[in-house]
Amino acid sequence: MVQSSILGFPRIGGQRELKKVTESYWQGKVSVEDLLAKGKELRAHNWKLQQAAGVDIIPSNDFSYYDQVLDLSLLFNVIPDRYTKFDLAPIDVLFAMGRGLQRKATETTAAVDVTALEMVKWFDSNYHYVRPTFSHSTEFKLNQEAGLKPVNEFLEAKELGISTRPVVLGPISYLFLGKADKDSLDLDPISLLDKFLPVYKSLLAELKKAGANQVQIDEPILVLDLPESVQSKYKATFDALVGDESLPEIVLTTYFGDVRANLSAIKDLSVAGFHFDFVRVPEQFDDVAAILNDKQTLSVGIVDGRNIWKTDFSKASNFVNKAIEKLGKERVIVSTSSSLLHTPVDLNNEKKLDATIKDWFSFATQKLDEVVTIAKNVSGEDVAALLAANAASIKSRKESSITTNPKVQERLATIDESLSTRKVPFDDRLAAQKDKYNLPLFPTTTIGSFPQTKDIRINRNKFAKGELSAEDYEKFIEKEIETVVRFQEEIGLDVLVHGEPERNDMVQYFGEQLEGYAFTTGGWVQSYGSRYVRPPIVVGDVSRPKAMTVKESVYAQSITDKPMKGMLTGPVTCLRWSFPRDDVSQKVQALQLGLALRDEVQDLEKAGITVIQVDEPAIREGLPLRAGKERSDYLNWAAQSFRVATSGVENSTQIHSHFCYSDLDPNHIKALDADVVSIEFSKKDDPNYIQEFSNYPNHIGLGLFDIHSPRIPSKEEFITRIEEILKVYPANKFWVNPDCGLKTRGWTEVRESLTNMVEAAKHFRGKY
Template sequence: MVQSSVLGFPRIGGQRELKKITESYWSGKVTVDALLAKGKELRKHNWELQKQAGVDVIASNDFSFYDQVLDLSLLFNVIPDRYLKFDLAPIDILFAMGRGLQRKATDTTAAVDVTALEMVKWFDSNYHYVRPTLSNSTDFKLNESAGLKPVAEYLEAKELGIETRPVIVGPISYLYLGKADKDSLDLEPLSLLEKLVPVYKTLLAKLKEAGAKSVQIDEPILVLDLPESVQAKFQATYEALVDASSPEIILASYFGDVRPNLSAIKSLPVAGFHFDFARVPEQFEEVASILNDKQIFSVGVVDGRNIWKNDFAKSSEIISKAIAKVGADRVLVATSSSLLHTPVDLKSESKLNPTIKDWFSFATQKLDEVVVLTKSAKGDDVTKELEANAASIKSRKESSITTNPKVQSKLAEIDESMATRKSPFEQRLTVQQAKYNLPLFPTTTIGSFPQTKDIRVNRNKFNKGEITAEQYDEFIKKEIAEVVKFQEDIGLDVLVHGEPERNDMVQYFGEKLDGFEFTQNGWVQSYGSRYVRPPIVVGDVSRTVAMSVKESVYAQSLTSKPMKGMLTGPVTCLRWSFPRDDISQKLQALQLSLALREEVVDLEQAGITVIQVDEPALREGLPLRAGKERSDYLDWAAQSFRVSTSGVDDSTQIHSHFCYSDLDPNHIKALDADVVSIEFSKKDDPNYIQEFSNYPNHIGLGLFDIHSPRIPSKDEFVKRISEILKVYPANKFWVNPDCGLKTRGWTEVKASLTNMVDAAKHFREQY
């Protein structure tokens, strides 16, 4: 009969237990044994939770201390030489590749100084993975010293009496998502496929020996525009992997439309396929047509990417079609993807409006959704559950909470003039140069400074009513004053107020806008130990109060140097929230742009005339396939940014920031920002600099990795800038870090920024 399946569960713990133990290990407060024990405890809890919910097919190897792709790099010995010259334990190699490592020598350990590997977005999500870095000398093999993680975790679940299906990113996706190391730039990673497949084959054999009946192999690149040369790799690869020594393979794709690549997989000798029908239900007929008379059909109908309650009526229609197509005994009712991208449990949200809470479903509740849909498909009596679900869907659809007529009226007034600056960049530049009189190689930061324990404690006290608003304001002023003084002391040119009042770059603004709802524990992993608590867009968005003017004006009063007003852009506010699914993202972004436009104008009128509107999610929101949807997105994403920023005079300098994505200069050019800053420190391909060489406005290519605790020297900064200046004009180049400094400690920040400013002074002397 029909079975239920979950492709992966959040590994972070309901109270962020993984973050706490990992950061304690990094700071030397707990041992590696304590770290590993907590991981085992979290896995046990997740497996038992799913079993108790009645899930039939439960994933294993969905846990990671950092990132599942990085785990494979460690497992397959894809470890650049620079990490192997130190005598590091496997877990420390993993962390060094993920976040870098800088450690002084002790009586028992040698000094370590190594940068992290490049980190980029996982498709169009706000999750990040560490990109495999390959070279001509990469020696693929199972890294026995690191432990065979997929096998070990399968056996761990088995000892608990829980049969699981191990999950592994497939070999073609693993290489396609990788990059060539700087000493092998002529290498095409997929050319290494024949060397990698035997290692996968050995791993699969070991899983079968351990008792695994089936394995889920993820090939998420099937939703991308794949060249025919890449599509041609699938048949031979899976023919090599599937034999008597391997478990059954379920090939999984998610996040998009597989149809353009169907010819690559239609004849694969796998036991079944998983497809994402939450994202692309219209692909059903075509993808179903490729199944033979034995293959399993896993239908992803419960959304693994958003928090809205599943519409059982719509999902049941898809499940019924699947049963009619292949028979009940070959259908799996599944989540669309891993639930990694959703918060853990709605039950802990005691402060939500009960009406709105009834519209939501977090990872734990999605287990129940999968199980109820499966029972319904089997003919079990779930009338009560179906009726309750229908009532929730109806309640949201008819609620007045979702619609604001005033916002609808303002949207109708948007035209091209609202999205166009008064003058072209060349004219604005002349005015701005006269006004600000900045030196060559102007130095700045991206916005945030360290969020210290003292800041977090005082914010919690204020939120709990333990200190007054006046006391909290005085505390924030003290923090701002210290940040401003530090920046002046080291010689930064364009300052920021440090954002001590902000809990998160999206949540902070969402809390001051109508149309958002917030959780207490709705944490989602973004990368490593960095978790975010995305706001939820529940209705039309509007601004009712100034959001950032007070802090910026106070900071400007402390200095004669330009003070940047700091805002989060409309696309990023949307993408780093859980968006509505009942209206288009375009409309939601334009609503946000109108709210931000009001804030930008208020900042200018208050004397803040350098304003940064960050859009790091611009690339993340790009549809995965080329075509009309993508071109439309680029149009409305750029329009929403320009609507936000175009209501100011020529002398007001608009900045924007982008990070941890593969960016296209043309997409950034369309925003018409005066200055942009881009994460760059881990880009080691000189061609990437070349792509931006003709960028017409001013640019800062980030010079140090803010996700790493290591401190670059002045000489390292000088070397990096020298490479950039071989391609990029000196009179257009700004000097800045990769991103905000919120997650770093003050010791690292002071040393790194001082070295960065000294490097800028070095080049001013030269030029």
């Protein structure tokens, strides 16, 4: 029999149980025992679900209360000194590193004030991981106080009668994905491998003692452009981890891309098997199969772990059969391409989706059945009924009129250079904008959203359920907008926003108003920590039937004399933070979105909204993982789609954009030709990062406080931060703003943080 496996399962719970208990713990409403009990309950549910589906190889240690990479930092004692000087429980150290912690002193506890570690995108996904931070003083050891999480969770499953394969991020990827701390900037984390490896090996030994005979070690960096100095580490590293009876077998997994450029690094490893992503790069099969010896297994990643479309059983089975012909059934495993962390939990939770469209989808729970069915089919079992139903679904989607809009396709053909170029260069536009807005030096603004209070969520739900009339809901939204506008005027912000109280999510809100999209009611996916998103799904050609944001922006502008920003999400971000189509190119989808947003931008301008922010935080995320033609092509069409959206305006209309939580290249941002850009910066502690943007030609705001953390920076902290920036960046081009939108924060934090930020800007106006 050909075995089936998955590389990981969503940990959030079908009803977002993890989010609810975690946030309740942060608020002091539940105990740590309650938090840990809910985690145990979710893990047990997931293991039993996979067992019931018939999955042969079930993962453990794919659960996390915040982030799986951060878990390893706690486990291996990679904890910067600033977190160890407080008497915090291990789970609170974890959360402090992930989101920061600011707590006043009490009679029994000392005050705590510590910022979070840097958070960046996990490869080209919309998941964010907390970057490991190393220093010369890092002392690797198994943190017994925190508990040996991979071992404990393996034993939990064992007690339920379920044999699992623990998942651990590999030692080379863990170091390579990290960074040097601010006091050790000369440190290359990969140089710590010799110190780290014995501790990593001791973890594997503990897993073997617990009864784990095989471990999944993820080395996802093998799909990146790796320097020879890193490639050369694989042979010696894995030689040290295999061949010892005290250690479990290793299956080396990689995903999200093409491993062929790094095959020489892993071709002679004595591991039990390999896993590769054949959804992303099916053409790498012959090359990767050639490195296997006659005993190693091949885990065939053929069910998409990143998207929600049903797997075509016929095509997938043909692909697996090719592997069987080469290796034999006993050496082939049918698997998901990556962890299912990136997909919603269960399609059965969707009660309102159009039945035709719903039949095209497969969420994490359904993908369990897919890997099992494909494994059974290639093993010769009778699954004819399942194959026929699947074929009907694939045919239905391919032939559906829902996916095609001739008018959109005709308009797409009209895109040329003139449609994606502003009328004059930036310097000429800047002169017109200075005359129009007369902004002070160090202009202050925010990124868009303000706190989404419980009252906002309650009223939005009432309106959605028909319990609140459209008229009453509009009055409520206008009241919330006025509150935000008056607050911004009160503290002295220069360019205002309306606060987005009507918006559920920066992509979902637009997806719900565009033709060509479908959206779920329970399709939640973890983005980071307790931040979950409900990505809309691109099912067909995209167009905008009517204005989406004009009414709220016009109302907000009508109640203030200060400039009001219109707030839009850019075409690449709308695409990347949705589940995109897999039957047409992403370039086509991005340009269609660019045209739809062009209409919105022009309608905003006509209505008097002449500062317009089009956010593109996902533009770096979409960058192909390897250098070459695919990457240069992407950069061209991604920038073009943004310019298509924003270039049809007058010179005096000021176009803003925003970027966050990625390693950004100024050249990529320059290609957008936005007048003002704002960039997440508060957790960047490498001074060279500022230098990279020193020659950026347009205006820029480097984000000054971390909106994912509840801590409140002081005025003095803002001043210190700005002083460092102004050593490199010219004062007459610098805007003052937070890292990102303020949706997830509370009003008390927002009021104090923004007040301190504005006061710091005033300080520098006086100085300059």
